Amino acid sequence: MTQSKDFHIVSETGIHARPATLLVQAASKFTSDVTLSYQGKDVNLKSIMGVMSLGVGQGADVTIKTDGDDEEAAMATIVEAMETEGLAE
Amino acid sequence: MSNNFKGIAASNGIAIAKAYLLVDPDLSFTKTTITDVTAEQARVDDALKAASADVEIIKSRAEKNLGADEAQVFEAHLMVLSDPEMSGAFKQKIADDKVNAEQAVKEVTDMYIGMFEAMTDNAYMQERAADIRDVTKRILSHLLNVALPNPALIDEEVVLVSKDLTPSDTSQLDRQFVKGILTDLGGRTAHASIMARTLEIPAVVGSEVATQKITAGVTVIVDGLTGDVIVDPDSETLATYQQKAANYLAQRAEWALLKDQQSVSADGKNFVLGANIGSPKDMDAVLENGSEGVGLYRTEFLYMESDHLPTEDEQFVAYKAVVEKMAGKPVTVRTMDIGGDKNLSYWKLPKEENPFLGYRAIRISLDQTEIFRTQLRALLRASAYGNLWIMFPMIATLGEFRAAKKVYLEERAKLEDAGVSMGEIKLGIMIEIPAAAILADKFAKEVDFFSIGTNDLIGYTMAADRGNDKVAYLYQPYNPSILRLISNVITAAHNEGKFVAMCGEMAGDPIAVPVLMGMGLDEFSMSAPSVLQTRSLMKKLNTVDMKLLAEKALDAETNDDVIALVEAATK
Numbered sequence: 001m002t003q004s005k006d007f008h009i010v011s012e013t014g015i016h017a018r019p020a021t022l023l024v025q026a027a028s029k030f031t032s033d034v035t036l037s038y039q040g041k042d043v044n045l046k047s048i049m050g051v052m053s054l055g056v057g058q059g060a061d062v063t064i065k066t067d068g069d070d071e072e073a074a075m076a077t078i079v080e081a082m083e084t085e086g087l088a089e
Numbered sequence: 090m091s092n093n094f095k096g097i098a099a100s101n102g103i104a105i106a107k108a109y110l111l112v113d114p115d116l117s118f119t120k121t122t123i124t125d126v127t128a129e130q131a132r133v134d135d136a137l138k139a140a141s142a143d144v145e146i147i148k149s150r151a152e153k154n155l156g157a158d159e160a161q162v163f164e165a166h167l168m169v170l171s172d173p174e175m176s177g178a179f180k181q182k183i184a185d186d187k188v189n190a191e192q193a194v195k196e197v198t199d200m201y202i203g204m205f206e207a208m209t210d211n212a213y214m215q216e217r218a219a220d221i222r223d224v225t226k227r228i229l230s231h232l233l234n235v236a237l238p239n240p241a242l243i244d245e246e247v248v249l250v251s252k253d254l255t256p257s258d259t260s261q262l263d264r265q266f267v268k269g270i271l272t273d274l275g276g277r278t279a280h281a282s283i284m285a286r287t288l289e290i291p292a293v294v295g296s297e298v299a300t301q302k303i304t305a306g307v308t309v310i311v312d313g314l315t316g317d318v319i320v321d322p323d324s325e326t327l328a329t330y331q332q333k334a335a336n337y338l339a340q341r342a343e344w345a346l347l348k349d350q351q352s353v354s355a356d357g358k359n360f361v362l363g364a365n366i367g368s369p370k371d372m373d374a375v376l377e378n379g380s381e382g383v384g385l386y387r388t389e390f391l392y393m394e395s396d397h398l399p400t401e402d403e404q405f406v407a408y409k410a411v412v413e414k415m416a417g418k419p420v421t422v423r424t425m426d427i428g429g430d431k432n433l434s435y436w437k438l439p440k441e442e443n444p445f446l447g448y449r450a451i452r453i454s455l456d457q458t459e460i461f462r463t464q465l466r467a468l469l470r471a472s473a474y475g476n477l478w479i480m481f482p483m484i485a486t487l488g489e490f491r492a493a494k495k496v497y498l499e500e501r502a503k504l505e506d507a508g509v510s511m512g513e514i515k516l517g518i519m520i521e522i523p524a525a526a527i528l529a530d531k532f533a534k535e536v537d538f539f540s541i542g543t544n545d546l547i548g549y550t551m552a553a554d555r556g557n558d559k560v561a562y563l564y565q566p567y568n569p570s571i572l573r574l575i576s577n578v579i580t581a582a583h584n585e586g587k588f589v590a591m592c593g594e595m596a597g598d599p600i601a602v603p604v605l606m607g608m609g610l611d612e613f614s615m616s617a618p619s620v621l622q623t624r625s626l627m628k629k630l631n632t633v634d635m636k637l638l639a640e641k642a643l644d645a646e647t648n649d650d651v652i653a654l655v656e657a658a659t660k
């Protein structure tokens with residue numbers, strides 16, 4: 001069962017540099033596939049280049065999906081990273 | 090004849106030293122067809138591993154030299170090097186096209202660089218393209234077995250000249266030896282510029298021609314204050330710049346001492362030196378330069394940088410941030426000044442023959458009162474967190490001020506009924522229309538303060554747009570006609586015991602400041618980097634002498650006469 005969650009990006013700089021780095025680090029800890037979707041495009045959340053190529057800015061609505069053995073733990077970690085960094089609500 | 094040129098001034102100061110050309114090694118290669126896909130893919134893995142090892146070393150050096158925050162970028166580089174999608178794409182390319190690893194790396198990274206550079210509305214992402222170039226060079230250098238030049242090897246005083254400075258270059262800079270930075274590419278927000286300012290190394294970036302015009306070992310002057318670059322100067326130019334460099338260092342040291350001091354004349358009269366801002370982001374500079382207030386907060390940027398009319402809460406957050414940062418020092422907020430040359434993408438104003446004489450600023454606010462009320466409520470709520478003053482722009486008549494004040498009082502009463510806490514707020518007007526300057530004595534009875542906006546006041550008084558080259562000569566801030574208007578405003582305010590500020594460019598102009606001190610202007614508000622310089626100037630001037638100077642200036646005939654009077658009086 002794939003986990004899926006929507007986020008509204010509130011961070012002033014969107015998902016760039018440091019926030020992107022932290023999200024990729026969080027996703028990379030897990031074996032599940034982690035996908036970030038924005039404006040109809042899907043990228044691998046374990047790929048910094050993929051994440052940055054989306055150009056997610058402040059006010060964007062994105063969806064994150066996790067799929068695999070540790071999908072629940074992966075989603076929980078990502079949600080936590082989003083919140084502690086004040087990235088999304 | 091001249092090899093001199095100009096770039097973008099990116100980090101203050103003047104550097105004079107021999108040029109050190111940081112040129113890339115030859116990373117060219119030929120595209121070849123390979124047969125052993127697995128072996129070629131293994132070369133990619135090895136190069137990525139070796140590149141990561143390099144970046145680890147650079148990162149730890151950067152942490153030591155620059156601190157953890159500045160070393161963050163190398164964490165991103167490491168992630169790029171371990172990016173599963175990117176290394177997957179390298180290997181896919183090798184397998185599909187049977188090309189050598191170098192070719193695969195180049196094609197894939199070019200694709201990413203192109204993608205980031207195409208984000209033309211996002212300067213940040215465009216500059217990240219430079220990061221990918223940096224990483225790519227490192228991968229290729231390992232595939233090709235060539236060494237990348239290392240700025241850490243520099244052991245004499247130099248001006249570093251390069252196309253662009255990558256983070257791995259700047260992290261290895263030794264301030265003891267690198268006296269200046271000069272690049273072909275980049276803007277003020279590029280990595281090289283940010284690093285140069287952090288390290289306090291004078292820098293000129295975006296010169297386009299630096300690496301072509303400069304040969305290794307030639308003496309170069311980099312003026313990070315103006316963007317000027319002088320190549321192989323004659324002895325006279327060299328002496329001039331040595332003096333300038335010494336003056337700058339002496340001045341900077343002197344100004345830094347004034348940061349926490351009051352703004353006071355030689356004879357002990359106090360003035361207020363404020364800073365002009367357009368957003369809460371400008372507050373660092375305001376505080377670093379020891380400003381005693383925010384004399385002008387241009388709120389229209391909130392409207393212009395948004396894709397919708399900013400909500401009450403959005404505005405409240407911004408205003409609150411500014412007043413809190415000023416910790417009780419006054420913050421004068423100007424209500425929205427849209428129109429003229431400032432337009433909104435999401436709200437088209439009617440096209441006008443003369444927008445500067447048209448529907449603008451308070452004229453819009455009094456017509457579209459819902460927009461005005463939203464802004465006033467945000468300001469009233471934010472006033473609880475500090476010392477907030479409000480001024481209305483483009484006031485021509487007392488009727489306009491009274492109408493604006495009425496709306497303000499209505500919103501204040503509503504919030505009071507709702508139990509919202511608010512601070513005392515001073516209510517004033519911008520003096521930028523000659524009609525209000527002339528009738529200042531009447532206005533002074535009703536407002537709490539004036540703030541003179543000289544840019545528009547001069548434009549409207551001389552009936553000339555200084556952006557128009559053909560009539561720009563009419564932009565004469567020291568013309569006695571302008572000075573008489575200003576003097577009239579100051580006198581009118583003081584007769585009623587009211588406060589007068591100035592928030593136009595004139596307030597930080599070293600020719601105007603002595604005259605304005607003589608007239609008794611209370612607050613001078615300017616761009617933050619001018620504050621300490623002006624405080625230093627004030628310290629040297631005596632208000633008794635400046636009063637005499639102001640009297641002479643008011644009786645002068647021309648703009649040039651006034652300049653001559655000021656120069657004579659302040660020698």
